[in-house]
Amino acid sequence: MQVLGRHSDLWFLSVYCPICENEGLVAAILEKGQMPKLISDFSADDITRLHEIDVVDSKDALGLHDFLEDFDGDFIKLFSTGDGSDSKDFC
Numbered sequence: 001m002q003v004l005g006r007h008s009d010l011w012f013l014s015v016y017c018p019i020c021e022n023e024g025l026v027a028a029i030l031e032k033g034q035m036p037k038l039i040s041d042f043s044a045d046d047i048t049r050l051h052e053i054d055v056v057d058s059k060d061a062l063g064l065h066d067f068l069e070d071f072d073g074d075f076i077k078l079f080s081t082g083d084g085s086d087s088k089d090f091c
Contacts, residue, residue: 020065 004012004025013026042050071078 019062020069
């Protein structure tokens with residue numbers, strides 16, 4: 001990540017992943033003081049449940065990277081069970 005510049009509270013960053021060679025531009029507003037109010041569709045139960053799951057770590061990110069590197073975009077084949085139901089149970 002590289003800071004490209006800023007104007008007042010608006011920062012511009014260049015981000016680059018040396019593994020997959022993707023790059024992007026981020027514009028972020030950073031202000032001192034109170035944290036902004038969180039606006040969400042999640043219920044209190046959803047938030048509690050999400051706090052109980054494992055954090056995504058670098059191993060997870062690399063696993064997804066490896067999967068996407070060979071993924072041909074065929075979601076029908078990906079989610080097909082081979083039994084004609086054309087769905088997988090991920091629970």
